Amino acid sequence: MNEDIKTCPIIANHIKVALVGQPNVGKSMLINSVSNAHLHVGNFSGVTVDKTEVLFDYKEYHFTVVDLPGTYAFTDYTIEERVTRDYLCAENYDIIINVIDSTNLEKNLQLTAELFTMSKKMVIALNMNDEAQKEGIEVNAEYMSELLNIPCIKVSAAQKTGIEELINTVVTVHEKPKQEPKLIFSEAVEEETENIVSYLTKHKYQARNSYRNIAMNLLKENKRTYAKLHDEPIWTELQPILIESSKHIELHHDTDDIKEAFAEEYASFNRGIVAEVVKQKVVQKEVKTLTEKIDSILIHPIYGIPIFLFLMWGLFQLTFVLGAVPMDWINSFFGWLGDAVGATITNDDMHSLIVDGLISGVGAVVLFTPNIIILFVGIALLESTGYMSRVAFLLDGFFHKFGLHGQSFIPLVTGFGCSIPAYMSARILKNDRDRLLTLFIISFMSCGARLPVYVLFAGAFFSEAIAGNVLFIIYISGAMLGLIAAKVLKMTAFKGADEPFVMEMPKYRLPSVKLIWHTVLSKTLLYLKKAGTFIAGAAMLIWFLSNYPHNQELQKSYALKIEQAKTATQKTKLNDKLANINLENSYLGRVGKFSEPIFQPLGLDWKMAVALEAGIAAKEVVVSTLGVLYSLGDSVNETNNSLKEIIRKNIPFASAVAFIVVIMIYLPCFAASIVFTREAGGIKYFFYMFAFTSIAAYVMAFLAYHITLLLGY
Amino acid sequence: MKRLIDCNKGEKVKVLKLDANYDLKQRLISFGIMKNAQIQVLEQAPRKKTIEVKVGKMRIALRAEEAGLIEVETI
Ligand SMILES: Nc1nc2c(ncn2[C@@H]2O[C@H](COP(=O)(O)OP(=O)(O)OP(=O)(O)O)[C@@H](O)[C@H]2O)c(=O)[nH]1
Ligand SMILES: [Mg+2]
Numbered sequence: 189m190n191e192d193i194k195t196c197p198i199i200a201n202h203i204k205v206a207l208v209g210q211p212n213v214g215k216s217m218l219i220n221s222v223s224n225a226h227l228h229v230g231n232f233s234g235v236t237v238d239k240t241e242v243l244f245d246y247k248e249y250h251f252t253v254v255d256l257p258g259t260y261a262f263t264d265y266t267i268e269e270r271v272t273r274d275y276l277c278a279e280n281y282d283i284i285i286n287v288i289d290s291t292n293l294e295k296n297l298q299l300t301a302e303l304f305t306m307s308k309k310m311v312i313a314l315n316m317n318d319e320a321q322k323e324g325i326e327v328n329a330e331y332m333s334e335l336l337n338i339p340c341i342k343v344s345a346a347q348k349t350g351i352e353e354l355i356n357t358v359v360t361v362h363e364k365p366k367q368e369p370k371l372i373f374s375e376a377v378e379e380e381t382e383n384i385v386s387y388l389t390k391h392k393y394q395a396r397n398s399y400r401n402i403a404m405n406l407l408k409e410n411k412r413t414y415a416k417l418h419d420e421p422i423w424t425e426l427q428p429i430l431i432e433s434s435k436h437i438e439l440h441h442d443t444d445d446i447k448e449a450f451a452e453e454y455a456s457f458n459r460g461i462v463a464e465v466v467k468q469k470v471v472q473k474e475v476k477t478l479t480e481k482i483d484s485i486l487i488h489p490i491y492g493i494p495i496f497l498f499l500m501w502g503l504f505q506l507t508f509v510l511g512a513v514p515m516d517w518i519n520s521f522f523g524w525l526g527d528a529v530g531a532t533i534t535n536d537d538m539h540s541l542i543v544d545g546l547i548s549g550v551g552a553v554v555l556f557t558p559n560i561i562i563l564f565v566g567i568a569l570l571e572s573t574g575y576m577s578r579v580a581f582l583l584d585g586f587f588h589k590f591g592l593h594g595q596s597f598i599p600l601v602t603g604f605g606c607s608i609p610a611y612m613s614a615r616i617l618k619n620d621r622d623r624l625l626t627l628f629i630i631s632f633m634s635c636g637a638r639l640p641v642y643v644l645f646a647g648a649f650f651s652e653a654i655a656g657n658v659l660f661i662i663y664i665s666g667a668m669l670g671l672i673a674a675k676v677l678k679m680t681a682f683k684g685a686d687e688p689f690v691m692e693m694p695k696y697r698l699p700s701v702k703l704i705w706h707t708v709l710s711k712t713l714l715y716l717k718k719a720g721t722f723i724a725g726a727a728m729l730i731w732f733l734s735n736y737p738h739n740q741e742l743q744k745s746y747a748l749k750i751e752q753a754k755t756a757t758q759k760t761k762l763n764d765k766l767a768n769i770n771l772e773n774s775y776l777g778r779v780g781k782f783s784e785p786i787f788q789p790l791g792l793d794w795k796m797a798v799a800l801e802a803g804i805a806a807k808e809v810v811v812s813t814l815g816v817l818y819s820l821g822d823s824v825n826e827t828n829n830s831l832k833e834i835i836r837k838n839i840p841f842a843s844a845v846a847f848i849v850v851i852m853i854y855l856p857c858f859a860a861s862i863v864f865t866r867e868a869g870g871i872k873y874f875f876y877m878f879a880f881t882s883i884a885a886y887v888m889a890f891l892a893y894h895i896t897l898l899l900g901y
Numbered sequence: 902m903k904r905l906i907d908c909n910k911g912e913k914v915k916v917l918k919l920d921a922n923y924d925l926k927q928r929l930i931s932f933g934i935m936k937n938a939q940i941q942v943l944e945q946a947p948r949k950k951t952i953e954v955k956v957g958k959m960r961i962a963l964r965a966e967e968a969g970l971i972e973v974e975t976i
Contacts, residue, residue, distance in 0.1 A: 261931035263924070292958045295933050443936075448919075451930040452937075479960070480943060489947045581962045585950030588964070594951070618924075688925050689964035690932065693953060 203362050204252045206276060206308075209287035210299050211235075211258025212694050214315045217345040218287060219255050222246075222355065226706055227255055228609075230571035231697050234258070234598065234616035237268040239275055246355050254281065257615075262302050267615040267623075276306055277412070283309040283362055285354070290320040290327050290342070293466055297458040298451075300336075304369045305410070307401050309361050312340040313354055318347045324469035332465040337370040346700065368398065373453050376440035380407060380433035387429060391422050406430055407437065408450050479574075479695040486575065492582045501660050503566040508643070508656035511558040518558075519830055522551030541731055544819045549727020552815030552831060553719040553808045556640035561712055563636055567605050568707045572699035576601065577691060584689055590671040591678025593617055594689050596626040600670070603633035604663075605711070607860040610635075611867045619687040625677055627868050631856045631881055632670030634663060636715070637807035641851050644811055645844050648836040666852045673884060681876075718808065726805060727812045733776040734817060742769060771817070790850070790886070791843035791893040800850055806857045841901045846893035853885035903975070905940065906949060906968035913941045914973035921970045933957050934971065 207215045211233035219225055223244035228235055240255045256275055257268035276284075286303055288296040293314075303310065314320075314327055332340045339357045343350035361367075372378070384403035388395075395402060405413035407430070417423055434446050441449035476484075486492060526547045533539040570576050576598060584594025595616055603610035610630045617623040634642070642662050646655040746766040753759045771777050772794075779801070780794030787797040795817045803810040811831075818834045835844075855861065855878060865874040908914055916938045919926050933956045934940065943960060944953040953962050 261927065263927040263931065294957055295959055298931060298933075445926075447927065448930065448935070451935055455933075455935065480955075483944055483953065483960075487944050487946070487953065489945060492946075577962070581951055581953065582946065584962070584964060585946055585948075588950070594962070594964070686966070688921075688928070688967045689951065689962065690925070690928055690967055691962045692932065693960040693962055695960075 201248055202250045202252065203283065203358065204254070204281040205358060206254045206256060206279075206281045206284050207287060208256055208272065208276065208284055208299070208303060209258060209315075210260055210289070210296050211692070213258065213287050213289040213296065214345045215258065215287045216255050218285075218313065218315060218343065218351075219253050221345045221348045222351055223251075223253070226710055228707075229703060230576070231574040231694050231699070232571065232576045232598065233692050233694070234266075234268060234595075234613065235571075237271070237612050237615040239271055247359075249359060251355075253285075259299065261299060266618045276303075276308075281308070283311065283358060285311050285313050285358065287313045287315050290314045290316050291323055291325055293327065294455075294458050294462045297461060298454055301371060301454045301457065304371055305401055305405055305408075307366075307397050309366050310338050310369065311354070311357050311361055312336070312338055314340055314342045315345055317342045317349065318344040326467040326469070328465045328467070332461065335370065335461055335464060337367055368400075371457060373457065374440065376437050377407070377450075377453055380436055383429060383433060384426075387422075387426065393420070393422060407433060407446070409434075409446055477695075482696050483578070483693075487578050487581055492578075493586075496579055496582060500663075501657075503562070504660040504663065505656035506566075507559050507562045507639075508646070508652070508659055511556075511562055511643070512652065514558040515555055518551075518555050522547060522555070526551075537735070540735065541728065545728045545731025545816055546724055548815040548819045548831075549730065549812035550719050550724050552811040553640065553723050554716065556643055556811070557712065557716065559639055559643050560636050560715055561708060563639060564605065564708045564711045565704065567601065568704045569699065570601060572697065572703060572707075574694045574696040577693045580691060581693065587671070588686070588689075590675045591682070592625065592629070592671070592674050593619075593622045593687055595691055596622065596629070599626055599630060600633050600667075603630040603635060605636050607631060607633075607635050607856045608863045611860065611863045614867065617687075621682045621684050622687050624868060624873070625674055625682045627864060627873075628677055628877060628880065629670045629674050631860075631864075631877070632666055632673060632853060634666050634852055635807065635856070635860075637857070638810075638851055640808065640811045642848065644814075644832060644835065645848055648832045648839075649841055649844060662848060662852065669853065669884075669888065673880075677880075715808075718806070722806060723808050723812050726802065726809045727816055730776065730802060730809075730813050730816045733779075734771055734774045736774060739770070739773055742766070742773075776817075789893075790846040790889045791840065791897075792847060792850075793839075793843070796839070796843065796847050800847070800854070803851070804855055804858060806859070807851075810851065842893050842896040845896045846889040849889040849892045850885045853881055853888055855881050903973055904969050905942075905954070905963070905971040905973050906952070906965050908942045908973065910942055910945055913939060913976055915939055915976045916971060916973055918972040919970065920972065921967070925967065925970070929967075929971070932961050933959060934961070939976065940971075940973065 207219065209215050212231065212235070216227040216236050217229045219242050220227055220229065223242050225242045227240060227242070234257070236255055236257045238257065242253045242255065244251050254275065256272040259269040259272045262273050263269070284303060284306065286300050288300065300312065314329060320327060327342065329340045329342050339361060341350055341354045341357055343354050373381070381400060381403045384406060385399040388399045388402065402413060406417070417426065437449050438444055438446060441452055443449055486495060526543045529547065530539055530543040533542060580594045580597040583597050587594055587596060598616060599610045599614040602613050607630055610633070611627055614623050614626045614630070617626060642659055646658040646662070650658050746762060750759055750762045753762055772781065776798055777794065780798040783797050783801065784794045795814070798817065799810050799813040802813045814835070815831050818831060818838065856864065861874060864877060865871055905914065916934060916936055918936065919929055919934070921929060929935070938956055941955045942952060943955050946952065949965055951962055951964050952968055953960055
């Protein structure tokens with residue numbers, strides 16, 4: 189059908205490649221190594237959850253490579269697997285690259301066999317060749333190509349070997365007519381296939397697909413093929429033949445499930461292939477692999493969880509201690525910048541806009557870059573070493589008590605970085621109920637953008653020695669609240685049976701420095717870019733809203749009073765008072781005053797209320813708003829006071845606790861809410877979440893405030 | 902009748918039958934847990950809530966409920 193389109197000269201050299209394979213075999217990394225893309229790579233199943241197209245040119249060809257979520261089999265198990273299946277069945281593409289983990293050929297070939305039924309041109313990439321060599325596994329790629337009648341190329345995405353050969357092969361296969369892959373079954377199946385093929389031949393059935401393929405699909409009870417033939421006149425005669433055939437095959441396999449019979453067929457074919465092409469250099473049997481040795485420590489029944497908690501604690505400790513050093517530099521830099529730039533601006537309003545609005549707003553956000561970087565490094569290590577799946581294993585029992593699935597851990601941890609990819613990665617959960625439940629809980633995992641608020645407040649109220657512990661406690665209590673919320677939701681809104689937990693545990697891999705560097709760099713740049721664009725705009729908006737309208741009368745009367753004041757302290761006091769009255773009468777002040785009664789029971793003044801409200805746009809705006817609001821109200825004694833000190837002076841401890849609790853729980857930012865709504869599947873879920881998080885945040889903050897007061901702080 | 906969950910750490914067994922429903926069975930099969938497959942129990946979480954097994958070269962985590970659906974025999 190797309191043959192005639194190809195006469196167009198511009199796309200004549202266009203090759204569209206679909207990258208398919210089981211999870212965690214290195215599909216995304218392979219694309220990164222052939223193009224300049226930086227797709228997300230991680231050492232666990234379910235890193236890629238949506239299709240992504242990457243374009244690049246090679247020789248005279250335009251390539252479009254589509255990275256698809258990994259799939260174990262075409263069984264519609266999870267949403268991401270459905271993405272892959274639907275793409276392969278319904279979209280237009282020229283060729284499939286089936287990526288295979290050379291160190292685990294037998295399991296990977298299961299999917300390959302299923303891919304044959306797509307009747308598309310195909311090339312097999314035997315990835316992880318470097319690992320295979322290290323493990324003493326030798327794959328005879330030429331012989332394998334011959335046996336399957338599909339070119340098999342050894343590559344290593346990590347070492348970038350064999351990539352060029354792979355692309356060249358893709359081009360050659362694309363130019364040549366399609367070859368029928370070889371897949372030989374047991375006698376019973378071959379016999380029945382032959383039966384059906386001869387029947388189709390006899391009736392000259394018109395089809396694009398080969399008869400053998402159709403026969404195979406019919407025997408495997410493929411729904412699409414069934415539906416198609418069901419409306420054909422030959423169906424009446426074909427059906428009894430099929431029933432007989434199925435019976436024969438099931439009898440042969442001693443089962444009543446044709447799919448299971450076929451799984452065994454594939455498995456024995458694959459075993460045959462592996463026996464022919466793989467040579468395992470003899471290693472002494474019964475020796476534990478490195479992964480098994482590490483596992484015996486990291487998922488130890490007793491030490492496993494303490495080790496995990498210790499690592500988390502260490503990460504937050506580092507965030508604080510290590511992050512403090514460059515933070516001082518950044519702080520003085522912005523202080524200097526404010527002075528230097530401020531000195532060149534004569535207009536008072538402009539001066540205030542640039543210094544109090546732009547520079548203190550953006551500065552407040554950029555200040556926390558070191559902390560964010562450390563957090564990102566931690567998450568990148570968790571993702572790329574293989575520890576992620578281990579923690580899911582360790583926590584499954586615990587999570588299960590709260591109605592969550594062990595695999596929920598993966599989206600939840602992603603949520604510590606940013607909620608948006610976390611919502612997406614909830615797709616790895618099979619059951620819609622589990623997935624929705626996880627979506628609701630993700631906002632309890634404090635995202636990276638909330639870290640600045642915590643660091644700011646922890647630093648303001650606690651000594652440096654224990655601030656790291658405070659940070660750890662904040663995160664842990666956020667997660668605990670999330671678990672309790674999960675339990676509540678599971679008992680009310682998401683009642684239902686538990687889903688099975690079956691998860692692959694990848695082998696441990698030492699991540700390359702380059703990979704970590706790229707992951708962290710790109711996330712950090714994104715954070716800085718946001719600070720320079722969105723946050724800068726928001727800070728200026730906040731400045732404007734908090735400076736206007738000017739009350740001329742008031743200004744004049746105060747100017748007079750200030751002039752008449754006798755001592756300098758009196759002058760300062762009057763100036764402060766004027767600034768505060770101005771602030772309270774500004775647009776923002778009015779909004780804040782209007783909503784103050786709602787926040788008063790939580791001990792929050794109107795400035796904090798406004799910061800929280802602004803935080804709905806993006807969480808980074810919380811600190812930048814605090815930065816703008818407090819630097820304005822404090823304009824006179826601007827004696828190099830950092831925001832940290834201003835907060836310590838102006839905010840009572842109990843109010844700070846309540847503020848942190850609200851930040852921990854309340855609505856995720858605007859962008860995340862949109863993704864949430866899309867992933868949950870309807871606007872009504874947004875309102876549920878809005879109500880759920882707001883009420884929870886309010887109640888918890890109220891309790892926290894009053895308990896802290898009762899304790900005498 | 903012995904089930905996978907009854908096995909001790911380090912034990913090697915052969916799968917006889919999967920008592921799982923259709924979806925789970927498909928998933929287990931795609932992980933290589935099918936009739937005649939050989940399985941070794943690697944690790945057990947406290948009170949055998951979750952176990953780690955080895956099938957071929959792959960390590961798989963299973964919850965006790967699922968491991969209870971797999972009929973095995975010692976080899
Ligand atoms: N040693 C080695 N490791 C590799 C190679 N290719 C990928 N990896 C590692 O394998 C893991 C999985 O890579 P990904 O590219 O995320 O795998 P994927 O197939 O896209 O996985 P999903 O998106 O989950 O389906 C990562 O930890 C990579 O660093 C390779 O050629 N050699
Ligand atoms: Mg991927």
